[in-house]
Amino acid sequence: MALPSVSHRSITFLSLFLFLSSSLIPISHAATDTLRPGESLSDADAQTLVSARNVFVLGFFSPGNSSANRYVGIWYHPNVSVSPEVVWVANRRRPIRGSGGRITLSQSGDLTVLDGASNLIWSAGASVRPNSTLQLLDEGNLVIQTVGGGAVTWQSFDYPSDTFLPGMRVGLNATTGEPQLFTSWASPDDPAPGKYSMGIDPQGSAQIFIWEEIGSQRVRRWRSGEWNGHKFIGTVMRALYNYGFSYNTEGVYFTYTPHNASLLRFVMQWDGLERTWMQSPETRQWKAVWEQPSDECEVYDKCGAYGSCFLDSQRRARCQCLRGFEPRFADEWAASNWTGGCVRRVQLACNNTGNNTGPDGFWRMDRVKLPDHAIWSRNTASEVDCRKVCSSNCSCLAYVYGEADISCMMWTTDLVDIYQSTVFDYDLNIKLAASELGNRSKSIRRIALIASMSALASLFIVCGCLLWKYNARRKVNQRQKENLMASSQLSGGLVSDFSSSSYHVEEKQEGKNSDLPVYTFDAIQIATNYFCESNKLGEGGFGYVYKGVLPGGQEVAVKRLSRSSGQGLEEFKNEVILISKLQHRNLVRLLGCCIQAHEKILIYEYLPNKSLDAILFDPLKKDVLDWNRRFNIIEGIARGLLYLHRDSRLRIIHRDLKVSNILLDENMNPKISDFGMARIFGGDENECNTNRVVGTFGYMSPEYAMEGLFSMKSDVYSFGILIMEIIIGQRNSSFRHMENNVSIVRYIPENVKPIIEKLKIDTKLV
Known part of the structure; x- marks a missing residue:
């Protein structure tokens, strides 16, 4: 009978009973975390290694309902976990029949697992130096090191099973280019390598993949999106740990550490889901707090090339072709078989001078998980430059610009694995033929107009001058209208929206005008000397903060939000409404704001000692x-x-x-x-x-x-x-x-x- 387990496997009740009863006397007198040369652990005697602070145990176990097959593994000590979750298995491919197994560290430093007939089942450390010891650390790492705590010559963290513990690395070997994989169990009761694995992209991109083994092929099942220096841009991760990529001569790897005392582990489950399990120190119970793929749209390339996935009201995956594209196989697409993807309706003009539809343009797709196979151009200074680079490159199919975090990214191969959702921060600019952007009729009219005007040069000049004056006046009027609308919405509209609702915030300064000044973007540029680098006070995931001086001489702090900050218009309004109404000596005072095009800016009182x-x-x-x-x-x-x-x-x-x-x-x-x-x-x-x-x-x-x-x-x-x-x-x-x-x-x-x-x-x- 198997113990109940919060996760996908557990040690049998019989195994745990033997461990807790038969080994009570040896553990009380001789519990150790170290095996010395010539020493061994016997399964028949229920001998184990226990880490120094009783966090992990190394020994023999039988998984799930199996009682005949025995494995050497590491699991959580009963003192820290109600369910003894297995985190590492040595002999995954070759179980031992019966309880005659032994773990031995030879005089030459070789670690071996033998069955009852002394047949070699598993070994490690063939190149280890003599006079080495085997030690189980509190991090769950089993290490072979020279006597006296010297250099580590072999460690289990370099040969993971299905569990990613804090301090471990998901790595990519710089010499071989091979990823270090975490591989699922074959089933809840079978530790043999399953068909799902997780690791870093072997093609070199800084993202994590889950693969599924189908026949002899390893097929992508999920990806995290690129690492932008702070987070993965293709997934929303729980804020439970510090994590990041590291690059060195040995290769590239991803690692993490938890923020608090709670135990934490990532597990590549046998069902193809990567789950994050967190344990409460008080209850010692495990709970799944995160999993990927989290929905059907997270499955890699769900909608094929140039297809975009979205969730309907019942959170079912649905696919649609990108603008300017149509299903490659219409019948299959109608039957919800989307793997064939989409094809372009009108080919791009690029440098083809025979194309009469006009130059190619871009269509912006809001809030998407960016496609796979991106090319980075970190030296591009602005979105305008990024757009120009993509426009001038016939192979460039799309681009995105993310200021400081991702700079300029472009795509020159099929756009795959696109997921549109409000949880994502970036907008994708897709290159389309002019006719797909609604400009074809305008282009035809323009050609006809030029042809007719060529015969009437003087009239053309007059009309051109009149048209230029008209457009200039219209732009001025439009800008004035936008400024008036912005002022109305923020100085009155937002405040009145707040005041008319049931959510009022008490003001400490009675009689003070609650209307908040709204500044134009031009005025803020002048105040900050056009966001001069020397005026920068700080930066973060939200954007940048600059020191500025208003026309009256008042010093201010100008917070310019980046588009990738994750703060949308509603959150921006929320901050404006809240701070403009709150009056307390220990709350920062908001002096004004600006909403213009994509710019969202807050103007605070300037505090000389910063944060x-x-x-x-x-x-x-x-x-x-x-x-x-x-x-x-x-x-x-x-x-x-x-x-x-x-x-x-x-x-x-x-x-x-x-x-x-x-x-x-x-x-x-x-x-x-x-x-x-x-x-x-x-x-x-x-x-x-x-x-x-x-x-x-x-x-x-x-x-x-x-x-x-x-x-x-x-x-x-x-x-x-x-x-x-x-x-x-x-x-x-x-x-x-x-x-x-x-x-x-x-x-x-x-x-x-x-x-x-x-x-x-x-x-x-x-």
Whole structure:
């Protein structure tokens, strides 16, 4: 009988019983994490290795309902996990029959697994030096190293099974070009390699793939999208860990570390889904918090070349051809067989002078998972330049520009694996023939007009002058109209929208005009010296912040949002509405805004000391923050948060409280900023749920990160993390206590008094 398991496999009840009963006496006296030369572990005696802090166990087990087949593996210790989840298997392809197996480390340093007849089942470390030891680490890594904790000559992390643990690497060998793969089990009860695997793209792009083995072919099943230096642009990942790509002489690899004390693991499941499992330290139960593919549109190339996938109201996958394209096989497409994809209706003109339809143009497709096989052009300075490069290249079929994060990306092969959804940040510009852009009739009329006017040169000149004057006047009128509309919407419209609803926010300054000044983009360019690099105060995923000077001489901070920031028009309006109405000494003051074309800009009061992280984490500046100042900053943030949660007429949940969103004025008084993700609660509301989890790694409460459930407690959790960072002077994401290797969440509360006392008496802080 198998133990119940939260995930896809478990050790049999019999195996666990033998481990807990037969080995009680040996473990109590001789539990060890190390095997020395000439020593062995016996399955019959239920002997195991246990990591130093009782996190992982190495031994023999039988998976699922199987009792005859025995495997050597690593699983979670019962002290940390209710279900002993297996994370690594040595002899996946060759199980041992019966309980006569042994794990042996030879004098020469070879690690072997033998059956009851001493037949070799599995081995590792053939090139290992003599006088080596085998050790099971608390990270779940089994290592062979020279005696005395010397160089590691072999480790299980380099030969993964189906589980991606924190600290492991999904790598690509620089010499061979072969990816390091995580391969699923064949079934829940069979650890043999299955047909699904996960790894880095062997073709060199910085993205992760899931492959399915079909016959002798390995077919792409899912991809993460390209890595832009901060995240994967083709998927939405839970904010549970720090992750990133690294490049070195050995190759390229992806790795991650969790933010808090919770156990975390990625598993390539036998059913083709990659699931992220998270365990609560309190309950020791596992819960699936993320999986890919998350829906049918996530399946690779669902709609074929030049087809786009979308979800209907029942979240069923549907396909449509891109504009300017039609189904390659109409009958199959009508029968919902979309794999044939689409073909272009009108061929591109490019440099073909015989084409009379006019020059090719671009059609913008909003919010898409960008196609596979992109070509990067990081030296392109602007979207205009990116467009020109693609226009002048006959092979270029589409482009996208993402400012600082992805710069310019272009495609010269079939556009495949496109998924249109609001969860994505980028717009794809697809090259089409002029006739597909609605310009054919205009082109014909223009040709006819030129032909007729060629016989009447003088009249042509007169008409041309009149037409030029008319267009110039129309543009001026249109610009004035747009400015008036923008001013009306923001100075009055947005405020009135807010005031007319049931969501009012209390103003502390009675009688003050609530209308917010709206500035033109030209005025903001002048104020910032055309966004001069020397005026830049900072940057982030949202965009850039510049110092500016208004015509009256007032210094301001100008926040220019990038299109890839993820903050849409509604979130921008939300921030404008909230901050313009809130009045508190510990909240940043909004002075104006701008919405013009694709530009979304906020104008704040200028705070000379910038953000708290610029001082707190700077080794040359942090000395100015003695204990009294740190305490005052904590108190000021608490007052601002109390106003948002209790003293406003409605509760306002910030949802992105972090050290970089705390600004400091000239007297080091803190002000909470960045309300783009804030939510307003009604008088009887205490919590809310969202499918779009936003925020910052390390500051998000577990229930928000895992379930999308947020409330005042979410902000309080973030505030607690912020307090710890202020006290210790380190980022929560990089803190690890060297002696105990614990996170800031566990270490600081247990040691807060001595830490504060040290701050008070530290001569650097007095």
